[in-house]
Every structure is written in structure tokens, then in C-alpha cells.
Amino acid sequence: xxxxxxxxxxxxALAASSGVSATVLGASGSLACKNEVIVxxxxxxxxxxxxxxxxxxxxxxxxxxxxKQVASLSKRQAANVCGAQCNTFCFNPAGNGPNxxxxxxxxxxxxxxxxxxxxxxxxxxxxSPTDKVTMQYGSCLTYFLNQASTDLTYCRSDWSSLVNWLAxxxxxxxxxxxxxxxxxxxxxxxxxxxI
Numbered sequence: 001x002x003x004x005x006x007x008x009x010x011x012x013a014l015a016a017s018s019g020v021s022a023t024v025l026g027a028s029g030s031l032a033c034k035n036e037v038i039v040x041x042x043x044x045x046x047x048x049x050x051x052x053x054x055x056x057x058x059x060x061x062x063x064x065x066x067x068k069q070v071a072s073l074s075k076r077q078a079a080n081v082c083g084a085q086c087n088t089f090c091f092n093p094a095g096n097g098p099n100x101x102x103x104x105x106x107x108x109x110x111x112x113x114x115x116x117x118x119x120x121x122x123x124x125x126x127x128s129p130t131d132k133v134t135m136q137y138g139s140c141l142t143y144f145l146n147q148a149s150t151d152l153t154y155c156r157s158d159w160s161s162l163v164n165w166l167a168x169x170x171x172x173x174x175x176x177x178x179x180x181x182x183x184x185x186x187x188x189x190x191x192x193x194x195i
Contacts, residue, residue: 036057036132038053039054039129039130040053045113049105050105051134051136051137052135054133054134056129080120080152080154081153081154082153083155085183085184089180089182090170090174090175091170091176091180091193092176092177094171094174094175095177097170097172097178098140098167098178102137102138103137103140103164103166105140106136106160107160107161107163109135109137110135111157117156118156119156120156123153123188126149131145136195140194142162142163142166142190142191142193143191144159145189146187147186147189148187154188162190166192170192178191178192178194
């Protein structure tokens with residue numbers, strides 16, 4: 001497992017250049033939201049070509065800080081989780097991961113919205129109608145899932161960094177096909193996968 005702190009992109013560049021790779025999860029593959037109910041859909045980015053969906057996971061796949069699915073998590077207080085550390089896990093085996101260039105389009109749309117909409121976004125508590133935010137472009141799909149019992153605030157620029165990180169570190173060259181980064185305190189995770 002590798003911790004990923006979003007305070008600087010220098011740490012990402014250093015880790016990537018040193019050949020360090022994220023932990024690879026078992027063959028179970030990406031996590032799926034069961035009984036998902038879509039609340040809204042729109043398009044974001046300079047070209048309005050990245051699909052943004054807010055939804056609710058009827059049976060949310062909760063993940064602990066060790067990358068293991070669990071039935072429930074302990075309660076935490078509401079907070080701004082920008083810059084929070086998360087642990088990266090990749091889905092193996094290699095093959096059928098998202099195209100990194102498609103993921104870069106999503107990352108760019110998040111940065112565009114940072115400058116034009118605002119740096120922060122809110123995501124409602126686990127179990128609410130909008131506890132999941134999904135973005136999709138081409139073969140790349142990423143989502144932010146709130147696992148906490150309270151609302152969270154997160155940074156679009158941090159999500160952008162995670163999309164690029166997961167798409168490059170959890171790819172076929174590293175025997176993976178996508179991955180996720182689970183908050184060290186387990187309140188949220190970001191996943192990147194092929195659709």
C-alpha cells in the first residue's frame with residue numbers, strides 16, 4: 001500500500017520517478033455500486049465533454065484504509081478533506097484499464113472547473129441521494145464516494161491529481177487495470193476504472 005498525500009505534486013513526481021508502485025488488490029477487480037440511483041447528469045470542462053453524474057449507492061461498497069471491503073465504518077465529523085492522505089490500491093490483473101489520455105481529459109476538466117466554478121465541492125453524507133459523484137470521458141470513469149455519515153468538502157484539484165496518479169500507476173504496465181485511493185481515515189475514496 002502506498003500513502004498518497006495531495007499537498008504537493010512534487011511527491012507524486014518523486015514517487016513516480018523512483019519506480020514505486022501502488023499495492024495491487026486481488027482479482028476481484030473494481031468496486032461497483034449496487035442499486036445506484038442517478039440524481040443528475042451534466043457535462044463539465046472547457047468543451048463540456050466530461051459527463052458528471054451525482055447519484056446514490058443503494059448498497060455502497062465501503063472500503064477501509066487497507067483496501068478491504070467492510071460492512072460499515074465508524075462515524076467521523078464533517079470536514080474539509082482537501083489535502084487528506086489516501087492509500088492507493090490497484091486492481092489486478094493487467095488489461096482493459098482506462099486510456100490514460102481519456103483520464104487526462106477528466107483531470108483537465110476538474111482543473112477547468114476549479115478556475116471557473118470554484119476550488120471546492122461538497123458531497124453529501126453516505127446514504128443520502130448524492131453521496132457519489134462520477135465523471136466519465138471515453139474509456140475512463142472516476143468517482144468520489146463519501147463513506148462518512150456527514151457531508152464532506154473536497155478539492156477539484158486534488159481529485160484531478162488522483163485521476164492522473166491512478167491512471168498512470170494502476171495501468172497494465174504495473175499489472176493492473178485501474179485502482180482506488182482510500183482516505184487514511186476511511187471517510188471517502190476515489191476510484192479510476194475502464195468503462
